Amino acid sequence: MIFAKFLAFTIFSLAGIGQVSARARWLERNNRAVQLHPRRFGREQPPVLDKLRNACPGEVCGTLAGQAVTPLLAAQPECSQQDLADAIIDASKQFDAATQANMIAIAVEYRQTEKNTPPDFTTNPPALRNSVFCQKAPKNPELNGLVQDQDPANDPDLFFDPATQSTVRKGDQANTLPFAG
Numbered sequence: 001m002i003f004a005k006f007l008a009f010t011i012f013s014l015a016g017i018g019q020v021s022a023r024a025r026w027l028e029r030n031n032r033a034v035q036l037h038p039r040r041f042g043r044e045q046p047p048v049l050d051k052l053r054n055a056c057p058g059e060v061c062g063t064l065a066g067q068a069v070t071p072l073l074a075a076q077p078e079c080s081q082q083d084l085a086d087a088i089i090d091a092s093k094q095f096d097a098a099t100q101a102n103m104i105a106i107a108v109e110y111r112q113t114e115k116n117t118p119p120d121f122t123t124n125p126p127a128l129r130n131s132v133f134c135q136k137a138p139k140n141p142e143l144n145g146l147v148q149d150q151d152p153a154n155d156p157d158l159f160f161d162p163a164t165q166s167t168v169r170k171g172d173q174a175n176t177l178p179f180a181g
Contacts, residue, residue, distance in 0.1 A: 071115075
């Protein structure tokens with residue numbers, strides 16, 4: 001009886017060998033294979049986020065550090081990074097002078113942190129793009145004139161606009177140049 005069950009299982013198993021039970025699928029965009037590019041940095045988060053997390057007692061800085069990741073992502077609005085740097089400075093005002101000075105220094109560093117921008121896969125090879133600049137004045141004067149860093153390997157004339165999810169050439173839009181106001 002055990003032999004009969006084993007024989008039935010073996011026959012059933014061998015009958016399915018000719019069929020494909022799964023297919024490998026290539027990542028594609030617009031019917032073209034997508035090439036994966038490693039991040040420029042060997043880390044997931046910039047060090048300024050750890051500095052922020054540990055800058056003040058209580059939950060304030062931990063909450064701000066958690067919120068600080070999102071504005072650095074490519075699809076986020078162009079002023080979200082500056083707005084969060086302003087929020088860090090605003091939150092610092094509830095602490096002593098030393099903590100406040102440290103948090104302001106962290107906000108300045110955060111404002112100048114490079115944003116993530118995706119390559120333009122419509123070109124071959126994919127073009128590396130810069131992030132567009134915020135076109136409003138910061139709330140706090142400590143942030144005046146500061147902009148995010150750009151990857152030096154990027155094409156200096158190409159920018160990723162998160163509002164349109166497309167490539168913009170330098171000078172075609174005001175946000176391809178730093179805020180002059």
